[in-house]
């Protein structure tokens with residue numbers, strides 16, 4: 001069992017971190033999903049919905065046979081509303097800080113329950129890159145690329161799109177001229193989603209939405225991935241002419257700390273809806289040694305996030321510890337799956353990172369801890385302010401919440417960053433380095449998602465279990 005998980009994890013991390021080759025898949029030549037009335041809308045709403053919905057992407061899986069007019073025919077589907085902050089940046093108007101970023105305003109997921117009935121579930125709102133902190137190791141310079149600049153998203157070009165994979169890539173339109181042609185959509189094969197003991201397998205698919213952020217000498221790729229199994233991935237990719245030519249005193253070594261924030265929802269459509277932002281609890285999931293004496297035995301500890309004196313979760317921070325496999329879990333207190341052994345539905349924030357920052361001065365304290373949770377309030381997109389928003393005596397119970405998380409990459413310049421002289425920044429380009437994290441559903445489905453289209457595969461006899 002452990003070996004399987006280990007291999008699966010290594011493969012998952014590898015495919016997450018590496019810009020994998022896209023498996024050759026035939027282009028099916030289909031128009032992308034068009035907006036349609038959401039389930040539960042009134043007729044009047046539906047009529048309004050027939051007008052173009054701004055910045056909405058809807059896609060069912062398998063994508064090659066998605067019926068845009070009826071996503072409930074798909075096995076699973078995503079309905080994503082996106083947005084660009086400060087969209088005047090890059091237009092003829094004067095640019096102003098903060099910089100523009102691509103935001104996922106709402107991520108809704110459709111899946112089938114054990115009876116094959118479609119269920120619509122809102123995972124989160126307002127997922128965005130709230131800061132990209134770039135500290136050089138001598139703390140000179142230190143850039144806050146989102147909050148202290150007026151950087152823009154640059155227009156997309158066809159040649160930036162990946163190959164026609166599950167579907168041809170697209171540059172997204174928008175009814176807002178300032179957001180037109182700034183977001184790229186690709187739908188790719190994602191390797192084997194699962195294989196069972198009879199060697200029956202299903203390939204996975206994912207949709208990527210991404211934009212290009214002009215950060216001066218840097219270009220950042222702001223990417224969100226939406227898997228057919230409900231997995232969301234968030235990544236920032238950094239490519240550049242390095243700020244310094246090659247240095248000998250290490251002052252050119254730096255980090256790119258991607259800092260994201262989102263508002264967890266975890267609500268299922270219905271009359272009334274089940275669960276929602278005030279029905280969630282926040283937990284830390286940690287793997288701890290079973291006794292103080294190392295004996296190779298572990299226990300999984302699932303306990304309230306930043307507990308107060310009474311043991312209840314409160315606003316504050318927590319740190320990722322590699323030896324504990326730290327996960328931040330947002331778990332509904334209302335919504336359960338419908339297996340014979342129903343469990344509360346959650347969303348796991350799983351770090352995927354190079355390392356962690358711990359000892360920066362106060363101005364950059366937001367980066368010294370990896371997870372922060374605060375009450376949700378309007379105007380909270382500036383990640384740098386998060387230490388000021390936290391009040392340890394504020395309990396999280398029954399409150400709508402915002403989760404904050406960073407993922408840093410270390411950039412040690414190498415010969416490959418430069419031209420053939422081995423030192424001149426503008427004669428080469430630093431190859432893209434990615435950093436990010438995953439959001440994975442827990443107990444959302446009634447069983448394994450996409451498993452043989454819901455039909456039961458009988459347990460093979462004599463399968464070796466390790």
Ligand SMILES: [Cu+2]
Nearest residue numbers: 238254256411
């Ligand atoms: Cu760099």
